[in-house]
Amino acid sequence: MHERARVLRHKAMTAAHLDWLMLAFMQAVAAFLLDRWPVSNGGTTVAVLLVYGGWVNPTAYVFRALGVDAFAFAGGLGQRAASAFAGTSSVAILAGWIVLLVAQFTRP
Numbered sequence: 001m002h003e004r005a006r007v008l009r010h011k012a013m014t015a016a017h018l019d020w021l022m023l024a025f026m027q028a029v030a031a032f033l034l035d036r037w038p039v040s041n042g043g044t045t046v047a048v049l050l051v052y053g054g055w056v057n058p059t060a061y062v063f064r065a066l067g068v069d070a071f072a073f074a075g076g077l078g079q080r081a082a083s084a085f086a087g088t089s090s091v092a093i094l095a096g097w098i099v100l101l102v103a104q105f106t107r108p
Helices: 003-036 043-056 059-063 077-105
Strands: none
Touching: 003 043, 003 059, 003 077, 043 077, 059 077
16 A cells, blocks of 8 residues: 555544544534423434434545545445435434524524
8 A cells, every 4th residue: 555545544534533523522512402402392303313413424534544535426336325325414413403403492
């Protein structure tokens, strides 16, 4: 393996770990909000969406470290599947936060 490829794979795995740490902080904030101001309808769904998004989102970096560019929806079937899989996590995070924040700001 070339030295440049090894360094790029190391950087991709480092980025994945940093992303997991930041998303862990996001989940802690969401857990605090759900504990203090429970969502009357769909609190479990919000939690599942945020946990799924938090754990799956950094897989794009892991795929990149394995040689598959999951940041571009192009190329072969494997690259497109990896990109779609990583993309679902972003949608899950956005949907979870939208439901959580709308529920909090529309409380009576």
